[in-house]
Every structure is written in structure tokens, then in C-alpha cells.
Amino acid sequence: MTNKYTDIINFDKNHVWHPYTSMSNPLPSYVVDTAEGVHINLKSGEKLIDGMSSWWSVLHGYNRPELNNAITSQLSKVAHVMFGGFTHEPAVELVRKLVSLSPEGLDKVFISDSGSVSVEVAMKMAIQYWQSKGQANKHKMMTVRNGYHGDTFAAMSVCDPVTGMHQIFDNVLMKNIFAPAPSIMFDELWHEREMEPLTALFAEHHQELAAFIIEPIVQGTGGMRFYHPNYIKSVRALCDQYNVLFIADEIATGLGRTGKLFACEWAEISPDIMCLGKTLTGGYLSLAATLCSTEIAETISNGEASCFMHGPTFMGNPLACSVANASIDLLLQNDWQSQVKQIETWFKQHLIQLAEHDRVNNIRVLGSIAVVETHQAVNVATIQKHFVEQGVWIRPFGKLIYMMPPLVISEAQITALIKAIATALPHDDYFIE
Ligand SMILES: Cc1ncc(COP(=O)(O)O)c(C=O)c1O
Structure with a gap:
């Protein structure tokens, strides 16, 4: 091995954080x-x-000419520009695609920079929605055990405290409400009894609930569990019955992985808010999106603040939007x-x-x-x-x-x-x- 190679290994080991491993005795990095x-x-x-x-x-796959070209041709136009006061074709085209492909009713799109941020945005949207309606008491989230929604603070507060890896922060996280994880798996026989614990929690807590958040069909990092589509269908009905917004975290499942374009399609429902990330750019650049209904967007916009209170620096980055457009085109062409x-x-x-x-x-x-x-x-x-x-x-x-x-x-x-x-x-x- 060359000196350069061993230098990379040694410097990395001594100075570079890697995810979920010790800095003093790290797992090897190749x-x-x-x-x-x-x-x-x-x-x-x-x-x-x-x-x-x-x-x-x-x-x-890696190094796809179609995706490389999308980035390089955008690069010579504009790599980044602030999204406050400007817009551009790559972002508009991406939003047009997402609105047309996503489950019905998701017409407004907030573009952000990572999955965890899109979850923060979704939770903030839900809270600001109820505040704008004069129901500030509805500010809590409900979710299920075994969930995973990211590593930022609000996202951590809806991750399973044990399998979601964030127990250590328990005393500083928002106190949200956890229902048992879905127990009937994807191919198993459905029984309505499955919904009894969740129904009881909705009845008890709905007055304080802004939203219910869940990864539809596939619980990823919290256990890689595939659960029954009827669970999601029933969650939609409970959210409607109890006036609670439904947030679908499709960051891992969105854009084809489960065999449907969006996992919500297994249950033939539309959420009120949906998060996308991960493969949105075909894995080229970090980009995420939070989609919501017109009603949510208008309520927030007519509320006390008259706008949604979030605005990341790299919102709508043109390079990331361009490669996302090319990736979605490639998916649909294939x-x-x-x-x-x-x-x-x-x-x-x-x-x-x-x-x-x-x-x-x-x-x-x-x-x-x-x-x-x-x-x-x-x-x-x-x-x-x-x-x-x-x-x-x-x-x-x-x-x-x-x-x-x-x-x-x-x-x-x-x-x-x-x-x-x-x-x-x-x-x-x-x-x-
Ligand atoms: C379902 C789900 N939500 C949110 C996230 C967080 O996304 P990011 O790592 O891009 O912040 C992940 C990442 O694994 C995820 O699987």
C-alpha cells in the first residue's frame, strides 16, 4: 500500500467521524x-x-451517464442560488413531477436538504397548521414503536426510543405518544383487533394531537418490519375521525422500493403530509421534499405568521433538483x-x-x-x-x-x-x- 493510502486510513481514523461508531475505537472504514x-x-x-x-x-447504480449529464449541464448554468426571492426551472420541474406522481391531494411542496429535515418540516407544518386554526393545544405527535424518522431533535422524538437509537436523549426530547408497533405482517391475515390499542390512544389523546407520523408498510432502521396495508388504511380513517393530520414518512419507501411508487399506494390512501428523501436524486446529492395538501398550506399562510416558518440555505438547490429530475425520468422510462x-x-x-x-x-x-x-x-x-x-x-x-x-x-x-x-x-x- 502507498503512503497516501495509509495516510488516508490513519487520518480518517484519528479525525473523521463516521456514523454510529466510536471515535476512539472506530469500526474500520474502507x-x-x-x-x-x-x-x-x-x-x-x-x-x-x-x-x-x-x-x-x-x-x-453508480456513475450513470444520464445523472452525470444532468449535473454537469446544470453546473455550467448555476450551481446554487438562494431560494428566497428566486426560483428556477429545475425546482419547478421537480415540484411539477412530484405533484403529478404522488398520491392525490399533495399539491404543495417544500424542498429541503435531507430526510431528517423534511421530517422536521412535516412536524412543524402540522403544528403550525393547528396553531393557525386557533388550536394551539394540538401540538403533539403520535407514532408507533419501532419507527425511525431521522437523527435531528424533533425527528428523534418520534423514533422508537430503543430500536430508534435515541434513548440517550430521552430527557430533552418532545414527549410524544407511542402506540404499539403494527403486529400483523404484510402477508398475514388481517384482523380488526390489530387497531384496538391505536383506536384507544386516538380517543384518549386526539385533542392534543397535531399529527400521526409513520413509515408506511416498511419500518426501516427500527427493525426492517413489513406490516399489513390495512394498518395504514385504518390509520387514515382514525386521523379523519379524530381530526389529526397524517404524515407518511416515505423517505426510505418512496419512488419504487416496495413495488409501488409510494408505499401508501398499497393501502390506496393519501396522507396529508408526505416526506421524501434518500433516492430522490438517485443517490447523487442530498435532497428531500415535504409535500402537503392545499388546505394545510393555505391555513398556515392565512395564520398569524402568514408564512411557514422554515427556510434552509440550500433549499431547492439547482444541482440537486436537476439530478432528481433526471433520476425520476430514468425511473419512469425504465x-x-x-x-x-x-x-x-x-x-x-x-x-x-x-x-x-x-x-x-x-x-x-x-x-x-x-x-x-x-x-x-x-x-x-x-x-x-x-x-x-x-x-x-x-x-x-x-x-x-x-x-x-x-x-x-x-x-x-x-x-x-x-x-x-x-x-x-x-x-x-x-x-x-
Ligand atoms: C424512514 C426514514 N426517515 C427519515 C430518515 C432520515 O433521513 P436522513 O438520513 O436523510 O436525514 C431515514 C434515514 O434512514 C429514514 O429511513
């Missing part, structure tokens, strides 16, 4: 050189098949539904071989998302090293070895991902007792 299609190429020479889409974001269905079929066919393994508790697949839940938690450092040696990139956490590859993945590449998991399972030192 040095990326380039990425192309489904491959991430390391400086040390390994070529890894990406099973993670860089945390749900790289939908079409037969994305068949791609997702095909990946789902491959996962189901090839993951079966792991089902009987003593270490495996449960295997589940929905759209292009696959989860191998183990009985023991993984040792991230040792199992990750194995995956890299096997030529794949899978980043498990807790008892969850999960994948959501770029949609351009092939069957042979899916089987390589699964083989890497299969060969990891017998190793005691890859798991924590």
Missing part, C-alpha cells in the same frame, strides 16, 4: 476509489457488489415495476436456502428489499470484513442482515450477495452471543 453500476471499487483493489444502494439512495418484481423473485428464490439455518430466525422480502433476521446480533467488524473478502457490500446492524440493491442488479449478483451471507452464517465470531 477507502472507496470509484463506483460504477452496482460496483463500489476500493482503493485496496476489491470490487464490491453493492447490496445497500448506499442506504436506500442509489436507485439506478420498466421499474418489472425490475423490482424481478429482484423480489430472485431474492425469494435464492434466500430459501438460508431459511433452515440454525442462526436464521426469519427471512422476509418485499419489492427490492430483503431481510435475513438472525437469532444473535452481528459483530459488524468481523462480518463486514468477510463480506468485503467475498466481494460484496452489505452493512448489517443488530440482528438484521438486509439488502436493497440498485435496481440494475443481475441475478448472478444477487446470488453473490446471498452466498456471502450463507458463508458468513456458520462463523461464531461473526455473531455476538
